[in-house]
Amino acid sequence: MSVEGYRFMNNSSGTNWTGYFGTATSAPVAMVMGRSRIVIQGGEINIVSSCKRKEHIQEIQGALKAIRRIPAVTFNYIDDPSKKQTHGFIAEEVAEVFPQHVEVFVTPDDEQTLTLNQAPLLGVLWKGMQEMMKWNEELVERIQTLESIVKDL
Incomplete structure (x- = not known):
C-alpha cells in the first residue's frame, strides 16, 4: 500500500x-x-532545543552521582531472532534516578512495557564529563603543588 x-x-x-x-x-x-x-538513511534526528522554547533552565546537579546509580549493560532483545547484542540501559533502573524519562507503553496486545527516552541522558553524561574534567584539572594542580614541595625538600 x-x-x-x-x-x-x-x-x-x-x-x-x-x-x-x-x-x-x-x-x-x-x-x-x-x-x-x-x-x-543518510539523515539526522533533530530535537527542538532553542532557549526560546524552554523555561526554568538550570544547570544539571549531581551528574556523576546519578551516572554511578545507573548501570550500563549489554543485552539482546528476547524477540530479536538474530540475538544481536546491543548496549544500553534498563528502564526500571533509570526510573529509580530519572522517572521523568521512563513511560509506560501499551502494546497492541495490551501488554504494558516501559520505554526510555534516552535523549535527555546525553545532557547528564555531558555534565558528568565536565565534572570529571574539572576534578581532573584540580588533581593535576594538586599534584604539581605536591611535586614542587617535594622538590624543594
Whole structure:
C-alpha cells in the first residue's frame, strides 16, 4: 500500500509491518521496521532545543552521582531472532534516578512495557564529563603543588 510518500508492507506472517516514509523507492529516507526499529538513511534526528522554547533552565546537579546509580549493560532483545547484542540501559533502573524519562507503553496486545527516552541522558553524561574534567584539572594542580614541595625538600 502506498500513499503520497508513505508505503507500508506486511511480511508473510501478517504480524510485522514495515513503513517507508519520504519516498516510494526501495531506498527510503526513513523507515519503521517491525515493532521497535527506526532506520534513517543518510539523515539526522533533530530535537527542538532553542532557549526560546524552554523555561526554568538550570544547570544539571549531581551528574556523576546519578551516572554511578545507573548501570550500563549489554543485552539482546528476547524477540530479536538474530540475538544481536546491543548496549544500553534498563528502564526500571533509570526510573529509580530519572522517572521523568521512563513511560509506560501499551502494546497492541495490551501488554504494558516501559520505554526510555534516552535523549535527555546525553545532557547528564555531558555534565558528568565536565565534572570529571574539572576534578581532573584540580588533581593535576594538586599534584604539581605536591611535586614542587617535594622538590624543594
